[in-house]
Amino acid sequence: MAQDPSSPDRNPFEVLGLQGTEELPAIRKAFLAIAARSHPDRLRMKSPEEKAQALELFLGAKKAFEVLSQPDKRREWAERLARARSLPPPPIPRTPPGPVVPPPIPRTPLGPVAIPRTPLGPVTLPPEAASAPPRPAFTPVHGVPVTSPPRPGTAPAPASRGLPVTPPPRTGPLPAAAALQLYKLGLLALESADYAKALDLFAKASRLSPSPRHQSMELVARGHQYLSTRFFDRARESFERALQLLPECREARLGLELLDKQSGRYLKGR
Missing domain, CATH: 1.25.40.10 (Tetratricopeptide repeat domain)
Incomplete structure (x- = not known):
């Protein structure tokens, strides 16, 4: 709620809309500007409520000007305004936030999952695999490459490295x-x-x-x-x-x- 301009506790600099460092000419100019807007002689077409508010504003500005016209009072109110502005603002009380509880996640019960199983029949091997002899286990010794024996029915492997390989016979014209x-x-x-x-x-x-x-x-x-x-x-x-x-x-x-x-x-x- 706004403070009464005519209240003795209000700083006259604030009543005239000043910063608190002005001298008498600036104070007089601010008072005349307020008086030009709120003097009763200028409010003939206004309502009674508006006239009462303007009259209250004018009387407060007049009283503030009378106080600031005195050098001692002007210095005292300037110091009081400076001290009031240098004070930190009062802390705003804050309520500590409560713990955040997440909403419960609905869970549906899972029933037993049935995995279908198909019966396995007897495993039959091809005739070549059944008749082939078991392959012996070979391990390389001293970096010598080991070649596995050829499977029955396949062509023999080419000669190893370092041995001469005979080219196939030429089939073209002589x-x-x-x-x-x-x-x-x-x-x-x-x-x-x-x-x-x-x-x-x-x-x-x-x-x-x-x-x-x-x-x-x-x-x-x-x-x-x-x-x-x-x-x-x-x-x-x-x-x-x-x-x-x-x-x-x-x-x-x-x-x-x-x-x-x-x-x-x-x-x-x-």
Whole structure:
């Protein structure tokens, strides 16, 4: 409840809305501001209750101004206000909280749980496992790897490390048959004037089966390749080397005849 402004126990600085450190000019200014709002001559249109409250406020401000107009009283009330403000506020009584009790958790009784069991029949082993002999227990000694004996019906394990392993027998065509097949393909490429392909096929056949026939045909294909690019000297050298390897090489002789014709035409044209 608010204290009465006209009460002698109330600090006049608080009545005028001051801080307690103001001098007389500031005190007079605060009093005139309150008087301008609450003087009875300015409250003609107000109700009787409002007029009574304003009159009480005006009388309290007037009495506070009269007290603070005296230097001794002003100093005394300023010190009292300063002491009142320096005091700590009274402690607020607190009630200790009671213990927190959690709500009970409802529990439903659990009945016995029946686990279904199925009867186990006799265990039958496969015929291989029943007929196989028991495997002995092996333990490695001094870092030597131990291999278990092979099971019946399985392929033998490969040889251990450090021992030579023989490769399986080769099942592809023999080198002579493969070389013959490459030679026939080279003849077809030579007839179709695909000299690069023919040279590659004859070279492979010569590597598989280094016979004079294969080597001479490789030189013939090389000579035709030189002839197609007008390297007449190199073409002649290839054809002549083919005749040295195989004198009965008909392809080399035909290549020399073709070389003479093309070189003659080229010289006439120049």
